[in-house]
Each structure stands twice: as C-alpha cells, then as structure tokens.
Amino acid sequence: MKSITLLDLHKSFGATPVLRGIDLQVTAGEFIVFVGPSGCGKSTLLRLIAGLDDPDQGRILIGDREVTHLPPPQRGVAMVFQSYALYPHMNVRRNIAFGMTLARESADTIDRRVHEVAHMLKIDTLLDRLPRELSGGQRQRVAIARAVARRPEVCLFDEPLSNLDAALRAHTRVELTRMHEALGTTVVYVTHDQTEAMTLADRLVVLDGGSVRQIGSPAEVYRAPADLFVAGFFGSPPMNLLAATADAGLARLANGSVLPIPAASVTGPVTLGIRPDDLRRVPAGDAARATTTGLDGTVLRVEELGEARLIHVALTDHSVVMIRDRESTWPARGEAVRLHAPPAHWHVFDAGGRRL
C-alpha cells in the first residue's frame, strides 16, 4: 500500500476548466471516497491518478515517487470502472488471473491469490463459469477480484456499483469493506451516491465544480458541513435551509421567529440550517409551548416512512421545512404546529455560504 499526494492539479477540456487546483494527501491504506454530483470532475481526477489523462498543471506522487508523467502500467495502480470489461471467452478463474499471468507470477502464487480474492468476494463457487453465465453483480465482483488479485499498491474504483440493484449494491459495499480490511490496499473510490460514500469512506473528499469543498470523515462532513453545498448534498431529505438576520447570538427569520444560534459574534444576513431529524414538534396545548421559541407553521403533508413520518410544514412566510417525526401520534393536514430544536443543532452559514 502506498500514499497518494496530489499537488495543485488543474485540468481543462478545451476552454472548460474541469479541475481547478486539487490538493490532497491520501494516507497509505486509507479508503478515500471522491463524492459529488455528476460532472463535478470525479472521473477526471481518478483518470489523472491512473495516468489515463495528463494534468495541465500540478503533480501526482504515489508513495515517494513522482508519477505525473509515467504511463499507467508503471504506476502500480489497478482500476475498476462502472462498465466492467471481462474477457468473454475466459472463465472466471482466468479472468482473475489474467494480470498475474501477464506479470509471469508463479502458478502457485496465482492459484493462491485467485482463491483468496474469490473467497473474499464470495465468487469461489463460480471460478469455472464464463462471464455470460454470471449475473451482473457476480460479473462486477469478478472485475473487482481481477483488479485486487494483482495486489496493486493503489486501487481506483469509478462508480463500480452503479449498474447493480439496491440490494446488491448494499451487499457488495460490505464485501468491499471486508476486502479493504483484509488487504489494506489504498483505495480511491468515486461515487455520486451519498449513502455509498458515507458507508465506505474512511475520509470523504466532497467535490463540486472541479474544486474540493470539504475533506473529512463521514461523521465530520455530516455534522459540520463546511458550506451550503455540502450541507445540501448529504442527508435525505436534505438539511432545511432558512434565510435569517443575525444579531448578538439571535437570528430573526423572515416569518418573524427569533432563535438563539451558536454564533454569538455574527451580525447580518445568514442562512440557518437544521436537519429534518433535529426538529421536534412541540405539541399544541403543551405547557412548554408558551415558553419555547420555535417555528410556527401548518402541516402541508405527512409522508409515512414506516419507521417514522416525514412531515412537510409551511411556515407563516410560506417557506417549507421538513421534519422526520417519530412520535406515536401525528398531526393532520392543516393543523398548526410549532417546531423546535436545541440551539446547538442549528447550523449557521455566512452570506457567502461558509459555515460559521
């Protein structure tokens, strides 16, 4: 396993800048995930690391070795794409062994590693089958096995689970995590899927428009999003965002509510964020209601989720907030409600969208 260092990487296609100065240090053995919306430059960044494209500016190191201008085979990386290309005329065993056969590994080594990765990815009963005799999920696991069997220093994955159905994606995520724990390979994994990113990553690199918005553990990124983009990207449904004006530790919302916020020294326009899970309903007629500052509104819609309900509430200024409600009773459409959250749960962003 090797570390990866990216220094001020820039890349444009024609006049369009796609990567605008990426700096990143990936620790050896880390599982790092590049996550962001479609078109934000994830695949381009991965291709630069693999050597499939050249940066316009900047440097790439794998371990201590500069690889910026080395061809892909000299970088010691393996890559798995969304569209896996297995050799159709070779059985699973030969597909997995292919790279090692080319590298003239001994028959014993090849046999041992094929069984090891096949066992890890639960394809050991499929070794004599041809790709056309496999399901999509099985084929994708063969493609992953083929990449990791060679024991690359670095493994690059570009949305490898996107073609799988939800259940199989969840299952294969677990296999990938187990495989990473067993092999300790440095993994760079690209996805636009927030759940995949959260569940797999040691650290997330959140990208938007060719720039890094935040680097951190999944918990850090979720609990303290660096800006409004990150705040809106993670969480389903996303964080509620409300325009407000801050003064001396209080925020006044457009609907007239005044809330204490965890940013005492800020004055002027801010955006308040609150996760649907962090809002509570203060029951009508509750004694606490008279003394609790909160958001007053009426229920627009109640969506049953099974383990909870998603309640859409229209505030008096007509903005809509969502709460994920786990109470045993719930309000009817049109009912007046007051929503409340402890001050520490509010996220506060400045006029430029940066977290305060």
Ligand SMILES: Nc1ncnc2c1ncn2[C@@H]1O[C@H](COP(=O)(O)OP(=O)(O)O)[C@@H](O)[C@H]1O
């Ligand atoms: N070879 C290319 N030529 C021209 N534009 C490209 C090329 N590859 C990618 N792009 C553009 O660069 C941007 C980023 O692409 P990509 O890295 O594939 O994004 P992502 O993987 O995050 O969806 C997109 O706007 C895409 O259209």
Ligand SMILES: [Mg+2]
């Ligand atoms: Mg892509």
